Amino acid sequence: EAAVTQSPRNKVTVTGGNVTLSCRQTNSHNYMYWYRQDTGHGLRLIHYSYGAGNLQIGDVPDGYKATRTTQEDFFLLLELASPSQTSLYFCASSEGGLSYEQYFGPGTRLTVL
């Protein structure tokens, strides 16, 4: 079964702070994704990647950078965090593209004060 892990699980930072969220998958999946989940909204795609060194822009990319260093590891970077980025962040992976079954990590709850 797919295994996607995220760290940290919880993070609190201040406005203007620098935050890196980490995601690792051990399934040799090509695609990895970062989503945010907010109350009253469905998951929204921030960035995704189809391989090491590749980055694709999602639907809500403003204020976020991402980097895929290896097939296993995908990072989400918030260089100047703002309170509007307080959210629950999920990483996911899939063998094929966006329409294929995605396996989700447990989530990282980020609070920006």
Next chain:
Amino acid sequence: KTQVEQSPQSLVVRQGENCVLQCNYSVTPDNHLRWFKQDTGKGLVSLTVLVDQKDKTSNGRYSATLDKDAKHSTLHITATLLDDTATYICVVGDRGSALGRLHFGAGTQLIVIP
């Protein structure tokens, strides 16, 4: 604009009762529809996927239907258990290819009480 609407937003049932969750969408094209279960503080876990124009699936106490003409899906949970307490999320995939996108509903929060 929200393209996947789920109802009700929340639902409380007693253990052992049945319940039905609804999903209406306007996504076009609509290649497939998947239902996920999200336990509090955890990631999404796939329950079932529906693909055909009029489709039905069954997975234990979970069963689902899809009518692409009506752009409507239901998730039935029979004989609910306390462990069914979770948020159930409807997701529509617009294409069956790498170019496709997933469209997520906001979820229905189900609470099962003793």
